[in-house]
Amino acid sequence: PAPARTPDTDETAPTTPVTPVPAPNALTDTMSDRARSLLVPVADPEARTPAPPPGVSPVLPGRPDADRPQVRAPGHVDIANGPPCPWCSTPNRPDRHYCARCAMPLEASGDQSDLRAPWWRRLFGGRRRETPWAGDRPRLRRVFDRIGTWITVVVVVTLAVLGFMYIPDGYQATRDHFAKRAPVSPDGIKASRSYAGHKPELVIDQLSNTWWGPGIDQSGKGEWIEVTFTEPTRLLDVIITPGVSTRAAKIKESALPHRVKATITMKDGSVKTRDLTLDQGAGGQRRPFRVGEVTKVRFTIESSHAASANKQVAIAEIEFFGPSSANRTS
Known part of the structure; x- marks a missing residue:
């Protein structure tokens, strides 16, 4: 109903329209149309008809039964000139190891027994071999096997030849290594030249305060001293004492031999050489010699230590040592 008029109310004044309030929980036409557009028509489900039962039910495949083997009696094997079986007397081929009738082992007779081949046939691969037994796999002979065999033969022959050549020297060297040393005295001595009062005999007098010198300055290159033995002698070691004495205080009084060449004359006239290198120091210096029938x-002398124009080279002593059991051999 419209509001009642009052005396103070102006009839010509505009009025504000009143918006109707929708009822609560009610959908408008627009919302209803939108909801209907989202609906998808679905057909009614049809009832499934049951499948008809199979006519024949499935089964597993069957396994066929094997035929029962038929046992046959062994027939008579007639082989001319074949060795008879010791069990059933059936002739067999010569290359068989078991009987063809009773399958028993065949015993080889004296004529059929295989003899052991000689070593040269086995070494060079003889072709006469035993027939392999049933089920055995024969060993294959490859080219590399034969090459390896020949290489082994060559190595063995080479070692035998070298052993024949060097075994005596090796045996003697072993004896010399473990032999007890004994001093050996030369029977004679001489030198290329000598300084006055210092003859070469002073080198083998077994005194350390006497010496030999060539009497020329510098290194004395080419000067020599030589010892001789009446009987052929085996020498193992040599001791050379350079200088005028074994005392270190007198080492600078003369030049000292550095490189010395030893020329050795043997019993049969052959000549051998040894190069000896001496240190620059006082006292005797031992060097291995190991030569026989000397x-x-x-x-x-080839070179010297501390050589100068006012010094000469000097050697105080030379000593030889050989085996203690027998210094000299005849």
Whole structure:
């Protein structure tokens, strides 16, 4: 109903329209149309008809039964000139190991037994071999096997030849290594030249305060001193004492031999050489010699330590050592 008029109310004044309030929980036409557009028509489900039962039910595949083997009696094997079986007397081929009728092992007779081949046939691969037994796999002979065999033969022959050549020297060297040393005295001595009062005999007098010198300054290159033995002698070691004495205080009084060449003359006239290198120090210096059947040894000076124009090279002593059991051999 419209509001009642009052005396103070102006009839010509505009009025504000009143918006109707929708009822609560009610959908408008627009919302209803939108909801209907989202609906998808779905057909009614049809009832499924049951499948008809199969006519034949499935089964597993069957396994066929094997036929029962038929046992046959062994027939008579007639082989002319074949060795008879010791069990059933059936002839068999010569290359068989078991009987063809009773399958028993065949015993080889004296004529059929295989003899052991000689070593040269086995070494060079003889072709006469035993027939392999049933089920055995024969060993294959490859080219590399034969090459390896020949290489082994060559190595063995080479070692045998070298052993025949060097075994005596090796045996003697072993004896010399473990032999007890004994001093050996030369029977004679001489030198290329000598300084006055210092003859070469002073080198083998077994005194350390006497010496030999060539009497020329500088290194004395080419000067030599030589010892001789009446009987052929085996020498193992040599001791050379350079200088005028074994005392260190007198080492600078003369030049000291550095490189010495030893020329050795053997019993049969052959000549061998040894190069000896001496240190620059006082006292005797031992060097291995190890040579047998010696009749003469010459020591030639090739260079010297501390050589100068006012010094000459000097050697105080030369000593030889050989086996203690027998110094000299005849």
